[in-house]
Amino acid sequence: MAVPKRRTSRSKRNMRRANHDKVTPVQLIACPKCGEPTVPHRACASCGHYKGREIPGAKKASKAD
């Protein structure tokens, strides 16, 4: 059975992980209505608005972080 000849160095291991397994941070914008951080192209979770109007069901009651 084919088996690794050498232990993978920390450098090689990290170089591999740097590209394939990287985690990209969630991009946030400021809500144009209330200024809270919000995910782009979605109704704002804190004020429930998107493109200048309120979206029913979009506002989350408890969370305001």
Place this chain on the structure above:
Amino acid sequence: MRHRNSGRKFDRNSSARRAMFRSLTANLVLHEAIETTDAKAKELRRVAERLITKAKRLGEVAYTAQDKLSPKDKARRLHVARLVGAYIPRFGVRTEKGGDQKKVDLVEKVLLDLAKRFASRPGGYTRTVKYGPRRGDNAPMVLIELIGEGDAAADEGEKKPKKAAAKTTVNSSKKATAPSGTEGVKAE
């Protein structure tokens, strides 16, 4: 491989899938806007918009009074009404704001109301607005709605200024709202 296979299956057999889209379409026509998952909404667009396009192909025949139609046009309209009726249930019941129940003829609504409303719109009769994950299974939820009569003009006018405003970064906004904090959000 799923080459050249479009569409989603939703882990249902074809009859269960058809039943699901039948009821989603009926509810969209009845209520104008419904909440559902992003994937179902994307698939619902195809189904619902094809139905409206069927009615639209009649042109004015779709929403002209019966006594003003020629026998030929009456037959054309009846045929399309039956095509639409074969997909969605004839009636739906909507609760109005006052709490009254209103029975709506869905087939006639597609022909009389929607075919007229979208007469000058070349497809794209629905809009979805994403609003985040559902509690329970984290499914991304959207509001899908039939575009209203005055919406087209409002859409075009708002697009440009809003986009510029949205480009403001989170960091700069945090500084601006820092003194007020979360209290200020609730006040608004």
